[in-house]
Amino acid sequence: xxxxxxxxxxxxxxxxxxxxxxxxxxxxxxxxxxxxxxxxxxxxxxxxxxxxxxxxxxxxxxxxxxxxxxxxxxxxxxxxxxxxxxxxxxxxxxxxxxxxxxxxxxxxxxxxxxxxxxxxxxxxxxxxxxxxxxxxxxxxxxxxxxxxxxxxxxxxxxxxxxxxxxxxxxxxxxxxxxxxxxxxxxxxxxxxxxxxxxxxxxxxxxxxxxxxxxxxxxxxxxxxxxxxxxxxxxxxxxxxxxxxxxxxxxxxxxxxxxxxxxxxxxxxxxxxxxxxxxxxxxxxxxxxxxxxxxxxxxxxxxxxxxxxxxxxxxxxxxxxxxxxxxxxxxxxxxxxxxxxxxxxxxxxxxxxxxxxxxxxxxxxxxxxxxxxxxxxxxxxxxxxxxxxxxx
Amino acid sequence: xxxxxxxxxxxxxxxxxxxxxxxxxxxxxxxxxxxxxxxxxxxxxxxxxxxxxxxxxxxxxxxxxxxxxxxxxxxxxxxxxxxxxxxxxxxxxxxxxxxxxxxxxxxxxxxxxxxxxxxxxxxxxxxxxxxxxxxxxxxxxxxxxxxxxxxxxxxxxxxxxxxxxxxxxxxxxxxxxxxxxxxxxxxxxxxxxxxxxxxxxxxxxxxxxxxxxxxxxxxxxxxxxxxxxxxx
Numbered sequence: 085x086x087x088x089x090x091x092x093x094x095x096x097x098x099x100x101x102x103x104x105x106x107x108x109x110x111x112x113x114x115x116x117x118x119x120x121x122x123x124x125x126x127x128x129x130x131x132x133x134x135x136x137x138x139x140x141x142x143x144x145x146x147x148x149x150x151x152x153x154x155x156x157x158x159x160x161x162x163x164x165x166x167x168x169x170x171x172x173x174x175x176x177x178x179x180x181x182x183x184x185x186x187x188x189x190x191x192x193x194x195x196x197x198x199x200x201x202x203x204x205x206x207x208x209x210x211x212x213x214x215x216x217x218x219x220x221x222x223x224x225x226x227x228x229x230x231x232x233x234x235x236x237x238x239x240x241x242x243x244x245x246x247x248x249x250x251x252x253x254x255x256x257x258x259x260x261x262x263x264x265x266x267x268x269x270x271x272x273x274x275x276x277x278x279x280x281x282x283x284x285x286x287x288x289x290x291x292x293x294x295x296x297x298x299x300x301x302x303x304x305x306x307x308x309x310x311x312x313x314x315x316x317x318x319x320x321x322x323x324x325x326x327x328x329x330x331x332x333x334x335x336x337x338x339x340x341x342x343x344x345x346x347x348x349x350x351x352x353x354x355x356x357x358x359x360x361x362x363x364x365x366x367x368x369x370x371x372x373x374x375x376x377x378x379x380x381x382x383x384x385x386x387x388x389x390x391x392x393x394x395x396x397x398x399x400x401x402x403x404x405x406x407x408x409x410x411x412x413x414x415x416x417x418x419x420x421x422x423x424x425x426x427x428x429x430x431x432x433x434x435x436x437x438x439x440x441x442x443x444x445x446x447x448x449x450x451x452x453x454x455x456x457x458x459x460x461x462x463x464x465x466x467x468x469x470x471x472x473x474x475x
Numbered sequence: 476x477x478x479x480x481x482x483x484x485x486x487x488x489x490x491x492x493x494x495x496x497x498x499x500x501x502x503x504x505x506x507x508x509x510x511x512x513x514x515x516x517x518x519x520x521x522x523x524x525x526x527x528x529x530x531x532x533x534x535x536x537x538x539x540x541x542x543x544x545x546x547x548x549x550x551x552x553x554x555x556x557x558x559x560x561x562x563x564x565x566x567x568x569x570x571x572x573x574x575x576x577x578x579x580x581x582x583x584x585x586x587x588x589x590x591x592x593x594x595x596x597x598x599x600x601x602x603x604x605x606x607x608x609x610x611x612x613x614x615x616x617x618x619x620x621x622x623x624x625x626x627x628x629x630x631x632x633x634x635x636x637x638x639x640x641x642x643x644x645x646x647x648x649x650x651x652x653x654x655x656x657x658x659x660x661x662x663x664x665x666x667x668x669x670x671x672x673x674x675x676x677x678x679x680x681x682x683x684x685x686x687x688x689x690x691x692x693x694x695x696x697x698x699x700x701x702x703x704x705x706x707x
Contacts, residue, residue: 085587092575366571369532370585370632371560373553466559467524467533470567 086376090384093356094391101391104348108392108446111345113400115338115442120404120432122334126327127433133320135208137269139298141315143167143176143308148295156183157250160293166305167297175301177206178294180284184247186277188235195277197247199284206298209272213263214280223259223283228273232264239264245277250289257287268427342446345392346453353385354457364461365469378458385454389447396443407432476507478544479639479672480529485538487524487695498524500695502538506674508639511666511705512688513675521695522676523644529674530563530642531555542639560588564633564671566643570625572617578604578628579613585636603631606665623654627661634665640672647679659685663705 094101134140148159160180163171170176180199185192202214216224222242232238239261246256259279267273285293297311304313317324357364367377411429487499499521506512506529514522527533528540531547540548547558559565564585572581582603586596604610607627617625626646633641643662647655663685666673675682683689684706691699 085584089573089575096575362569362571363573365532366565366567366573368556369530369559369563369565369571371556371563371588373556375553376556465533467527470527470532470571 086380086383090380090387093384094387100352101388104352105388105391105395107348108345108388108450109395109399111338111341112392112396112442112446113404114341115446116396116400116434116439117404117432118334118338119438119442120408120434121430122327122331123435123438124408124431124433126323128427128431129323129327130320132268132427133323134316136267137207137272138316138319139177139206140301141299141304141313142319143297143299143304144312144314145295146310146312153183156181156295160288160290160295161310162290162292163294163297164308164311166308167311170299170304171297174205175299177201177204177298178281178292179296179298180281180288180290180293181295182247182284182288184245184277186235187244187246188237188241189243193235194275195245196275197245197284197287198276198278199281199287200278201281204298206300209265209267210263211265211278214278216262218260218262220258223257223279224262225259226263226265226278227261228265228267228276230270230273231275232261234274237261247287249287255287342449345446346449349385349388349450350453350457352388353381353454356381356384357457357460361464361469361472364464365466365471368464368466368469374462374464378455378461381458381461382451382454385458386447386451388454389450392450393443393447404432404434408434476509478505479508479510479542480506481541481544482525482529483539483541485525485528485540486536487521487528487533488536497695499528499535502695502697504690504697504700506640506672508672509666509670510688511663511673511686512690513677513682513686514690514692515677515683515686516692517678519694520692522678522692524695525692526642526644526674526676530565530640531558532565560585562639564636564638564641566626566629566633566641566646568645568648570617570622570629570649572625572628572632574617577614577616578609578620578631581617581628582631582635585632589636599635599637600631603635606634606668607631607661621654622650623657626650626654626658630658630661630665634669634671637669638671640674643673643675643677645677645679646675647677647682652681655679655681 145159145161147155149155163178167176171178178201182197184195184197186195200211200214202211204211211226214224214226218224223245225245227235227237237243241261242258243261244256245259246254248254265273265278285291364377368374408431411431413429482502482504485499485502486497489496489498502525514525516522524533528535528548535548538548539546542558542562550558573584576584579600582600583596586599591599601610604613607630609624609627609631612620612624617628620628647658650658659682662673665671675686677683686703687705688702689699690697
C-alpha cells in the first residue's frame with residue numbers, strides 16, 4: 085500500500101516529480117560519466133604505457149635517474165649474465181641512452197640518443213627500419229611523429245647527429261630518418277632519436293652497454309649487483325598520482341552536483357511534509373502509526389532516486405554505450421598535447437560495479453535526505469497535524 | 476447499554492502568552508454503546524478538542540479516558556494508533572479524502588491498514604458504499620465528486636471497518652441543507668442497523684435535530700447533558 089500510495093502521490097505531483105528526478109538523473113549520469121572517463125583514461129594510459137613504454141617493468145642501471153640527465157654518462161654498463169641470458173631468450177630488451185644533439189635543417193636541438201635492438205619484442209613498437217642500410221654510410225634513425233612534426237622533418241630526411249664520446253671528444257655523423265615512430269607514449273616520442281643498440285654503443289665507445297632493460301614479465305632474478313628492478317606499478321606511479329589528484333577535483337565537482345540534486349529532494353520532502361499535514365493527520369486518524377507515515381514519505385522520496393535511476397538508464401544508457409564503443413574526441417587534441425599517454429579518442433569504461441556503485445550511492449543519499457525532513461512527523465500529534473500544525 | 480467511553484476529570488491546557496488556557500476543564504461524562512449523540516456548543520467551546528481526546532488523536536493534560544473501563548489516555552503513540560485503527564472511524568468537516576485515490580481506494584485504506592485480504596476487503600467496501608449510495612462512483616476520484624458525495628465517501632471510509640465508534644467533527648459544515656439531511660439520515664440509518672456509536676461535534680441545528688443525546692459545552696466545561704427525542 086505504501087509503495088502504491090507513494091507512486092500515486094509522485095505521479096500526481098506531475099512536473100515537480102519529473103524535474104526533481106531529472107536533476108538527480110543528471111547528477112547520476114555526470115557521476116557515472118566522469119568516473120567512467122577517468123577509468124577509461126587510466127585504462128588506456130596503462131595499456132599504452134605498458135605496450136609502448138614500460139613493458140612488464142624495467143631493470144635500471146643503479147645510477148640511472150630519469151630526472152637527472154647529468155648522470156646519464158655513467159649510468160650504463162655491460163649487462164650481467166642473469167640479465168644477458170634473459171635478453172638472449174627474448175624475455176628482455178636492452179636500451180642504451182646517451183645525450184647528444186641533432187641538427188635538423190641546420191638548427192640545433194638537444195636530443196636523447198636511444199640505442200635499441202631493432203628486432204626487440206618487449207614493446208609493441210616497430211623499430212625494424214633501424215636495420216636498413218643506407219648509402220653514403222648514413223646511419224638509420226627513427227624519431228617519433230610528434231617530434232618529427234616539431235622539427236618539420238619526415239621519413240627520408242637527413243639530419244646530423246652530434247654527441248660526446250666517452251673519451252670526452254665531440255663527434256658527428258649524418259643519419260637518415262628511415263621511419264617515423266607512431267606512439268602515444270610521450271616519453272617515447274619527444275626529444276628521442278632511435279638508433280640501433282649496437283650503433284649507440286659504438287658512438288659511446290662501449291661494447292654491449294645498456295642503461296636499462298625492458299622485461300616482458302615481472303619475473304626477474306632478485307638482487308642483481310649494480311642493477312635495480314622497477315616494476316610496472318612503480319613506473320606507473322606518476323600516472324596513478326595524476327589520476328588520483330584528478331579524482332579529488334572530480335569528486336568535488338560531482339559532490340556539488342549531487343548536493344544540488346539532493347537539495348531538490350530535500351526541498352520537495354520538506355515542502356510535502358509542510359503542505360500535506362492534513363493528509364498526515366488523516367492517515368494517523370485512520371490508525372497509521374507515526375513511524376509508518378514517515379516510512380511512507382521516505383518511500384516517496386526514495387522513489388525519486390528510483391525514477392532518476394530509471395531515467396538515467398533510459399537516456400544516458402544508450403549514449404554511454406555508444407561512447408564506450410566509439411570513443412570521444414576532444415576537438416582533435418590527443419593526450420600527447422597534455423603530456424599524457426593516450427590517443428586522440430577517449431574511451432570511457434562503464435563497468436557493472438562502477439554503475440551499480442554510483443546508483444547505490446546516489447540512492448542511499450536520496451533515502452537519507454528523504455528521511456531527514458520527515459523526522460518531524462515522528463513527534464507529530466494527529467490532532468495537530470489535522471489542524472495543520474507541525475507539532 | 477454498555478458503557479463505551481468514560482471521561483474523568485479531563486483538562487486540556489494550552490499555554491497562551493505565558494498563561495494557561497483551559498480548552499477543557501474538569502470534563503466528566505460517559506458514552507454508551509449505540510448512542511447517537513453530539514457535543515454541542517459555540518466555536519471555541521472545546522468540542523473538537525474533546526472529540527480528539529476521545530478518539531486518541533490528542534492527549535489530555537489532566538484526567539483520564541477509559542474505553543470499556545480500560546484506561547486509554549496517556550498511552551504510547553503506537554498504541555494510540557492501534558486503538559484508533561481498531562475502534563474509531565473519523566469523519567471530518569473537510570472530508571480529508573486522498574485525491575490521488577479513487578473512491579474505492581479511499582474506502583479501502585483502513586482495511587489495508589488492518590491487513591484484511593482482498594476478498595474480505597471487497598465485500599466490506601461494497602457494503603459500505605451501498606450504505607452511502609455510491610456504488611456507481613467506485614472508480615471516481617474525489618475531485619470529480621460533489622461535497623455531499625465526498626462526505627458520503629468519508630462516511631463509508633469511517634464505517635467500512637465497523638468501528639466501535641464514529642467521531643464526526645462538524646460533518647455538515649461544508650454542505651447545503653439537502654445534502655446535510657441526506658448525510659445525517661444515512662448516518663442515523665447506519666447507527667440503527669449496525670449499533671455503531673456516533674459522536675458528533677457540531678453547532679449546526681440540522682445535526683442537533685437528529686441527535687438523541689446532547690452534551691452542551693461552554694468554555695471547555697459541560698454545562699448540559701440531556702437526552703432528546705430526535706426532531707427530524
